[in-house]
Amino acid sequence: MPYCYEYPHPAVTTDVAVFTLRQQQLQLLLVRRGEDPYRGMWALPGGFLEIDEDLESCAKRELKEETGVSDLYIEQLFTFGRPDRDPRERIISVTYFALVPSNKLEIRAGSDAADAAWHSLNTLPELAFDHAEIIQQAQERLAAKTLYSTIAFQLLPPTFTLSELQSVYEILRNETLDKRNFRKWILSLNLLTETGEKRMSGNHRPAKIYQATNPDHVEIIR
Amino acid sequence: MPYCYEYPHPAVTTDVAVFTLRQQQLQLLLVRRGEDPYRGMWALPGGFLEIDEDLESCAKRELKEETGVSDLYIEQLFTFGRPDRDPRERIISVTYFALVPSNKLEIRAGSDAADAAWHSLNTLPELAFDHAEIIQQAQERLAAKTLYSTIAFQLLPPTFTLSELQSVYEILRNETLDKRNFRKWILSLNLLTETGEKRMSGNHRPAKIYQATNPDHVEIIR
C-alpha cells in the first residue's frame, strides 16, 4: 500500500451517461460489470481518476476503453458523494452527460467491462450503485436543455434534413410537432446552412440537406 | 501517515460562493487565508471533506466554521479538478453556490480563516487557487436562474414589500424594470401571500408586506 496520507482520502471516479438515438428511440449506453461489487449488473461506463488526469479526460478515457465510443458532446452533470454509495470505500463520482450522433454509435466492449450495449430508456435493467439516480438526473438535464439550447443537434450526423431534425425534437420532447411551424422556427434561428445537396431516399421528393453553421457549439436560445 | 491506499487518491474539498445583497449591491463572502499556500490572500470559504461526511454537509460545515453563516439556500455548482489547481497535492473541489437573505448576514471569522468579509463583485481582490473562475461560474448560474426561477426570493428576509422584491430583480438583472409590469407579473405567478401588515418607512404611503407562499422552495417558472 504505497500511497499514504495524513488524513483519509476518498477515491474519485467519473461516470458517463451517454445518450443516442437508435430505432427512433432515445437510448443509453451501459456496460455489464465484470468485477465485484455488483458483478454481472449493468452500470454506467466510468472508472477511477488517474492522479494527473483532468476530470473530463478521465470520463472520455474510461468511455473509450470500455465501449470504444469517442469524439462526442460531453458536459459535467453532477457530483455524487453519499458516504455509503459504494461498499468498497468512500467514492466520489463526478458524473458526465454525453450525446453521440447516430452515425457513430458502433460500440465495442473493452477490457474492463465484460459487455457494452445500448438500452432503451423505458426498458432499463436494474443498475449498480446509485446509477439509476444519475441517469434520472441526466434525463432531466437533456429534457431541459432541449428546450433552451441547440443540444439536439448533437444527436445528428453533420448533415441532415429538416425532417430528420424535427424527428429528433419530437422524440426528445415526446410530442408531435407541426411541420410548418417547426421549419419556420428552426430556420429563424439562423443556425442552419443549406449544403446544396439533396437526399433521395425512397419514392418521394428529395429533401434538402442542411448542416449546423457552428456544429460544435451548443447555443443558448430563447 | 496512517491512511494508505493501493492507488494514489486525490484530496476532496468543498468551496462555497455565497452571495447576498448589501448596500444595494450584490456581494460575495470571502475569507482571508491564514495558512499556506496563498497565506493572506482572499479565497472562498471551504475545506477538506471528512471521510464519512456528505458533500453538501461539508460545504455547510466549513462555511459555518469559517464565517458563522448558516441556514441558507445552497446548491451544487460544479466540480473543479485541474491537476495543477493546488500546489500541495491533487485536489478535487466540489463547489457550491449559496444565497443568504440580507437579514442574517452577520458574519464572524472562525478559527480556520483569519478573517471573513463581504466584497462587492466589481471590486474583488486577487483570489487564491482557481477561485476567480469558480466565482465567475457562480455569477453566471445566478444570472441564469434569476430568469427562470424564484431564486431571487432567497436574497430577501421572510417578509418584504413589492418594491424591495423589484429592487432585488433590478440588481440581479442589472436593469430597471417597469413597476406596473413587474407587479402584474410577480402577482400572476401566485407565489406571494399578503401578510396584511404594512411597512411605514419614511414620509410616504406605507407599503403592503408580502411573504413567499412557499419560502424554502425555489420554483421553476417560464
Place this chain on the structure above:
DNA sequence: GCAAAAGTGTTACGCGTACACCCATGG
C-alpha cells in the same frame, strides 16, 4: 402643502399556434 414612494389599467405589437394543399420522385 410638499416631497417621496406606493399603488393602479389600457393599448399595441410580435410571437407562437393552428391549419391544408401542392410538389418531386420511384416504381
Place this chain on the structure above:
DNA sequence: CCATGGGTGTACGCGTAACACTTTTGC
C-alpha cells in the same frame, strides 16, 4: 398514375412591453 414524404403561407389570440397619474404618509 399512384404512393410517399418534402415543401410552403395565412390568420388569430395571447402574452409581453410601453406608458402617466393618483394615493397615502411625514414633516
